[in-house]
Amino acid sequence: MKIIVSLTDNRPEPWIEGLRAELPDAQIEAWKPGAAQADHAVVWAPPQQLLDEQPGLRGLFNIGAGVDALLKLKVPAHTRIVRLDDAGMSVQMAEYVCHTLIRHFREFDVYEADAREGRWSYRKPKLRRDFPVGIMGLGVLGERVAKAVAQFEFPVLGWSRSPKAIDGVKVFSGEVQFDEFLSSTRVLVNLLPLTEATRGILNRNTLGKLRPGGYLISIARGAHLVEDDLIPMLDAGQLAGATLDVFQVEPLPADHAFWRHPKITVTPHGSARTLREESIAQIAGKIRAMEQGLLVSGVVDPVRGY
Numbered sequence: 079m080k081i082i083v084s085l086t087d088n089r090p091e092p093w094i095e096g097l098r099a100e101l102p103d104a105q106i107e108a109w110k111p112g113a114a115q116a117d118h119a120v121v122w123a124p125p126q127q128l129l130d131e132q133p134g135l136r137g138l139f140n141i142g143a144g145v146d147a148l149l150k151l152k153v154p155a156h157t158r159i160v161r162l163d164d165a166g167m168s169v170q171m172a173e174y175v176c177h178t179l180i181r182h183f184r185e186f187d188v189y190e191a192d193a194r195e196g197r198w199s200y201r202k203p204k205l206r207r208d209f210p211v212g213i214m215g216l217g218v219l220g221e222r223v224a225k226a227v228a229q230f231e232f233p234v235l236g237w238s239r240s241p242k243a244i245d246g247v248k249v250f251s252g253e254v255q256f257d258e259f260l261s262s263t264r265v266l267v268n269l270l271p272l273t274e275a276t277r278g279i280l281n282r283n284t285l286g287k288l289r290p291g292g293y294l295i296s297i298a299r300g301a302h303l304v305e306d307d308l309i310p311m312l313d314a315g316q317l318a319g320a321t322l323d324v325f326q327v328e329p330l331p332a333d334h335a336f337w338r339h340p341k342i343t344v345t346p347h348g349s350a351r352t353l354r355e356e357s358i359a360q361i362a363g364k365i366r367a368m369e370q371g372l373l374v375s376g377v378v379d380p381v382r383g384y
Contacts, residue, residue: 079369080116082109082132085141086123092354093120093141100362118365123147129154137368139361141352143167143219144299145378146272158368159378165360166353168219171297172226174349175267178295178321179227182265183209187343206232210289212263214279215270215298216242216249217384219350223269235262260287265295272299273383282307291318297349300325305336312341323349 081097081104083090090108097106097120109119109128118137119128129135135157140148145161153159181187185201192199210233213224220236221244228234228246236244237259241251250259260266266288270276280296281304294317296303305326311317319341325334328347336342364374378384 079103079118079365080105080107080114081118081120081365082107082113082116082128083120084109084124084128085121086125088122088141093358096354096358097362100358101365104365118368120361121148124151126151129157137365137374139364141357141361144272145384146299146301149378149380149383153380158374159380160361160364160368160374161376161378161384162352162357162360163376164218164222165357167350168222170350171219171269172223174297174323174345175223175295176226176230178343179209179211179232179265180230182293182319182321183232206230209233209264210235210262211265211267212237212259213247214259214266214268216244217269217271220269223267232265235259257287260284261289264289264291265293267295268298268302270298270302271384272301275383277301278304280304280307282311285311286316288317292316293318294320294322296320297323300328308342309335309339312339317341319343321345323347 083094083106085093094106094108111127115134116132118139119132119135120139120141122141129151133154135154138148138153138157138159140159140161143162145159148159183204188201189199211227212235213220214237216236216238224234224236224244224247234247235250236247237250237256239252242249268280270279280294280302285292285294308320321343322336323345324347330336330344336344367374
């Protein structure tokens with residue numbers, strides 16, 4: 079069995095070393111143009127040339143959860159695209175969302191601003207029941223985030239394209255229930271995959287349906303948000319604020335208005351990082367399962383986009 083590794087903007091050597099330890103009988107090497115045919119490829123944003131030169135690939139294993147970059151490429155019909163199920167990302171997402179939610183709910187950002195000015199201030203406590211949190215996208219990451227938020231006794235709502243059942247979460251599904259989900263939500267967390275159906279889904283229309291004082295936590299893909307719609311809604315008081323971790327252009331340009339807006343918190347696409355050791359173990363397990371003809375989790379449906 080031969081495996082090639084192509085990781086744009088990442089060093090392949092640590093991944094190759096880890097995969098060799100997990101799969102000692104496999105031939106594993108960094109991909110180079112003109113390389114001999116391989117059975118599987120471990121990738122992040124690979125060039126189209128790799129796929130053109132490797133028509134016999136059985137598995138294309140992505141080192142992240144998002145596969146929108148792969149779906150833009152021409153992938154042979156028989157090649158299965160496989161994403162990570164978790165590999166340590168869901169707990170990071172849960173940490174990020176809970177921190178952001180509590181910072182907003184408890185107004186710690188206001189206390190921080192007052193402290194910088196030497197002011198000893200008082201904020202009237204708010205009620206959790208007035209801050210229902212809506213999670214858009216209930217895959218592995220979304221479900222973990224929803225359960226974590228519920229531990230802090232906020233009302234938790236969830237929306238996905240197909241019906242799901244999660245203890246402690248009021249779940250909505252499909253286009254029919256989308257508006258009801260939005261109008262029941264005050265803090266909106268986006269964890270949807272990026273597809274043609276979800277591109278631009280965070281816009282003036284959808285965000286305008288949130289409960290008064292709505293707050294956005296955007297941590298999936300930058301293309302979900304229509305950036306030009308956000309600041310006017312914040313300035314008009316239609317939204318109380320936003321925390322953004324993903325953007326249309328990354329790194330976020332230094333002159334972008336998001337950096338300077340007082341109601342926007344910017345983080346540099348760090349809500350969850352791929353943990354290499356856990357990811358390697360998971361990918362190796364998937365490759366072994368595929369070689370044995372077993373079912374493999376995380377296989378992407380190119381039509382659905384996830």
